[in-house]
Amino acid sequence: MAHLNIGSLIFDDLDQVDLTGPHEVLSRLPDSTWKIYAKTMAPARDMKGLRILPDALLEEAPQLDVLHVPGGFGVDAAMADPVILEWVRRQAMGAQAVFTVCTGALLLGATGLLRGKRATTHWASHHMLPIFGATAVNERVVEDGKFVTAAGVTSGFDGALHLAAKLRGTEVAQGIQLYMQYDPRPPFDSGTPETAPAALVASTRAAMASVLERREKAVRAVAAAFT
Amino acid sequence: MAHLNIGSLIFDDLDQVDLTGPHEVLSRLPDSTWKIYAKTMAPARDMKGLRILPDALLEEAPQLDVLHVPGGFGVDAAMADPVILEWVRRQAMGAQAVFTVCTGALLLGATGLLRGKRATTHWASHHMLPIFGATAVNERVVEDGKFVTAAGVTSGFDGALHLAAKLRGTEVAQGIQLYMQYDPRPPFDSGTPETAPAALVASTRAAMASVLERREKAVRAVAAAFT
16 A cells, blocks of 8 residues: 555635545554645635634655545635646646536636546536536536546535545545544535525525636636637 | 624534534625634634634623633533633623523523523433423424524524514524525434434443533533522
8 A cells, every 4th residue: 555645735715625535534544644735924814714724835845646625705815826726737737636526616727737637516507617628517525537527516525435435445444434423414404506406506596606707717818728 | 683793612522513504594684793702812622623703892892792601621611711701791680681502501591590490402411401400302493482492503594583583573583594505414323312313322421421421410500509
């Protein structure tokens, strides 16, 4: 069993569960090291204010075996940052597994590496994946070759368990699931646009409209650079 | 609608998802403020190394409306710390809602406030609740008066959504669930000792035996002080 270097990217305005969900799982893989990389050593502030410290600078990362990319509103700025984008592209090309959660898939898409691949992302940004040449699949976890993409926010748990099983076997993944008592019982059935009350989906889309419009502009600008 | 001051306690060797799961939900309640409180302003290091910054010192907290207490191996030391214990007791007495995740229930139990109450905690420590005079209930989320206790780690999402509905109504909770795409699809059915493979449960219990023995000693020592 070869040692695994696992690394997550962080940036301001990430959605912290995109990072912390997978951390709970992947930091428990046998014979592995897990570190958070960022452009500066300042704490990254999540969309709602939670502050998380990086472990090292981007340029200090070895070639990672597993690259993990979270999402959140900060993805728009990260996509437009050539230093971050080039780091993601280079690490993703060399890694044996690349794992995105939520709109982290858009950041990966911005490198051009999802062209022709099946992928998923947060439901509200799902229609943007084809702008990067990816096939948008409405599933919670999508695997295409070495790329594992998970849907919105909490889907990172499911994606990380899937990846844990792929990297270290089913029993390891089941043991982590048992430890973290992952036997979810949501009190409502409101986790997707298909199951949530229609009025709520409409008001949520309306509330996100300007964010999504801005994001789509950012996505089109980056995509134009390589198409 | 009265403004809600929500506060989470952190300490070294917490299990970070006990904090970050509820944060994802409770930081999105309308007309509320959410802050992390700690004994010092140093970053708290989670059991697996994730470093999170507190927002303020314990003594800077106003009387909180909602007190949130995470768990993790660090609970043993926190229970034995009179400053932390007294802060939890005082805040819990004045709060309108007290929410624990995982072994955070033991820290709350150590204040004596769970005596005669129904409660839950991580499956491996479940048998310790009665030492504090609580009735241990094998459910994912247990509500008894103003106390909401959730089982291990990831149950904090379910507990927080339950609490969100209680504090701000069902539609708010459903909207947060939709935003975070909480439509869990665990790839295995291994999240409880009842559903996981028996051999895995046995090996997990064996691996945790010394931790649990140490914890039970800590629990009995604290309980002896008030019984």
